[in-house]
Ligand code: NA
């Protein structure tokens with residue numbers, strides 16, 4: 001029997017939606033598969049979860065530089081080095097089905113050369129996709145029409161600020177950890193966010209009106225292995241990693257789905273009221289957005305066009321109807 | 331040798347170097363670099379971790395507030411707002427036993443509501459209160475100790491850098507932490523007052539050079555009281571600043587992180603409007619801000635590198651395991667935790683302690699059913715004691731440096747802060763035993 | 773403004789004259805200039821926050837990216853100020869032992885100080901060595917932070933400041949070490 005040491009880690013704690021399946025599915029699955037295949041190899045996991053080694057801004061470099069061998073990589077924070085993966089954030093209102101996003105990106109990251117190479121160029125091997133559930137508005141007020149968003153201040157950090165353009169609302173920077181205080185003190189009046197993220201931060205206590213908008217589920221990043229490390233693994237262990245990664249994708253989708261459903265129940269029990277933005281208002285929002293994909297296409301060039309086309313045809317193949325054809329005219 | 335043993339040896343090496351007098355940032359960087367190299371057997375990894383930490387270890391909006399809080403402190407100081415606050419307190423407390431000591435505590439309490447870092451309070455009141463106390467027969471060392479001791483109020487009464495850092499690390503509401511700090515902060519202030527009065531009655535020689543002269547002055551019926559108009563005028567700037575910072579914070583005008591910037595700007599306006607600041611002097615203040623800030627910030631980068639090395643050594647997990655296995659109840663854990671922080675407070679700066687301890691301890695505390703806000707206040711009080719304990723007590727150093735008096739040694743100031751440490755320990759125990767002291771308004 | 777207030781703010785004495793020590797004079801002036809840029813950065817940071825708060829509350833126009841810009845700036849401010857802080861002996865330390873020894877054996881203390889300065893030079897050399905490859909790659913890949921289409925800022929100037937700051941910090945620490953060794957020799 002041969003023993004291998006694998007450093008696994010993340011910038012976020014084990015209970016986080018993007019880390020949960022790493023710890024609770026990936027690791028045990030690898031162990032199980034190796035044991036079933038004759039116990040020839042055994043993995044000695046060294047866990048560095050919860051940002052003890054690096055911060056969320058450094059998830060790519062941590063895996064790339066081998067600080068961990070396997071890690072959660074938030075490509076959402078890597079707009080400069082891995083822009084292709086952020087296609088979902090520039091094409092809102094595509095689909096609310098987060099399992100579909102996982103499926104599509106597991107496929108594209110392995111089979112679309114542009115995406116696969118992007119991981120390789122950054123010294124990584126993509127194992128399993130990480131996503132968010134669909135974005136909605138958690139606020140101190142319900143949104144019945146687009147007029148209700150006029151002159152409102154909403155936390156919408158990073159790329160999600162784009163989604164508020166031309167809506168009359170003002171995007172304010174922030175993070176899951178600052179929403180509660182921001183809303184409580186009136187710095188903002190709500191946030192664009194997703195149920196599984198809102199529940200643990202108790203934002204619903206200060207923003208008790210949820211308006212389901214369905215901005216969509218987003219590709220957040222991936223669980224990835226350091227490329228040199230992965231290629232140095234014995235073939236049976238590589239296979240075990242791959243198989244475990246498939247199980248992890250499914251577990252991740254289920255966990256987020258369950259958590260989002262549970263979150264809505266618990267939050268409602270705690271006083272959250274749920275509203276639905278009417279379809280015609282939603283259409284106004286979507287069609288009123290400027291062409292926010294434009295700068296992304298300029299940055300990513302031909303590769304970007306290929307990824308966008310592949311993503312949107314994968315969506316349609318699976319029966320999704322994006323509310324706006326961001327790929328039009330390519 | 332297990333990585334854990336290596337970890338403990340490296341801690342010992344660090345303590346040794348710090349005690350020898352090496353610049354703490356150098357010691358942290360050096361020991362951590364060697365540690366990662368030894369534990370992982372890979373010098374490349376040391377370099378990569380070092381690069382990551384240098385580039386993004388303190389790349390956080392939160393840390394950007396440190397220079398701004400320092401700037402606010404210095405501006406308030408050059409515009410004499412601190413002196414005026416002290417003079418009003420002195421005037422009102424003239425008849426009190428140990429009146430100038432109590433006035434220092436009172437002025438510090440009010441001042442604490444605008445500043446977020448204790449060293450700002452320490453620097454301001456060293457220049458304002460110590461000369462005045464010396465002039466009126468108080469022992470210089472005791473005066474310096476009183477300033478150092480009461481400066482800790484700056485970090486417990488909101489706004490407070492330590493509460494912000496704890497809030498971020500433990501992922502609890504920073505606004506909530508600010509509210510939780512109010513009662514323990516006031517308890518501390520009242521405790522200091524009671525202690526000062528008690529100690530002056532019981533050991534007048536510890537406090538005063540010439541007790542008789544001081545008593546005479548206290549009983550003097552012939553002094554000219556400060557006209558009410560002067561009194562109000564002297565108070566207006568500090569009141570405006572308190573209203574700006576706390577008012578803005580609680581009406582949602584700005585976030586706790588932004589309070590440093592707004593407060594500094596407010597202090598700048600006050601300084602300019604009082605004509606206490608020309609272009610040259612403003613530049614001097616800014617430069618001073620830079621010099622003070624960099625010494626804190628570099629320490630933070632180094633501490634963050636060091637705590638990553640400890641994580642690689644598996645120390646946080648080991649300590650967490652130790653606590654879980656030991657079967658401590660919540661109180662036992664709080665006690666154990668406070669003792670560790672007090673020990674760390676002797677050799678490390680407050681922010682480093684938070685960075686090292688909170689990520690390890692907060693999840694354990696939560697698991698034991700301790701309210702994280704309550705836990706945060708206990709943490710911050712324990713950490714603040716470290717501002718006063720030798721060999722590394724930053725508040726005492728600040729007072730000593732600012733005072734620059736060859737007749738008052740650091741050791742004497744450390745000795746004079748002992749009664750303050752005693753009060754803080756008492757408040758620490760009370761707050762630990764009665765969570766409501768922190769959580770009642772939440 | 774009283775006299776005792778001004779005296780504490782005088783901190784300009786760390787630049788020796790050119791005739792006294794050409795190396796120290798050049799190094800000191802350069803460090804002072806960098807430190808001045810960092811100092812101006814603190815002021816800019818304050819104004820940025822104030823403008824953001826005013827823009828957000830009164831004009832519905834917050835400044836996007838303040839938190840990221842502030843985050844990057846604070847690192848730059850540190851590395852801009854470090855060389856001057858080393859020359860001014862402002863880095864935090866527990867010096868009770870050194871002060872004790874100073875009276876009995878100033879020579880030992882000078883050697884100890886020289887050793888610490890060398891340790892500082894090594895530390896900053898390590899950071900320099902670790903960081904420069906990332907400066908190159910940031911330059912080559914036009915790495916930025918921010919949000920495509922909203923606002924972006926290249927990272928190479930920030931990485932460059934780290935490199936520059938470390939390089940000067942190494943020189944500053946070596947200069948201090950030389951001064952300490954000199955005083956150790958002259959104490960003999
Ligand atoms: Na305060």
Ligand code: NA
Pocket residue numbers: 675676677678715716717718719720721722723724
């Ligand atoms: Na201490």
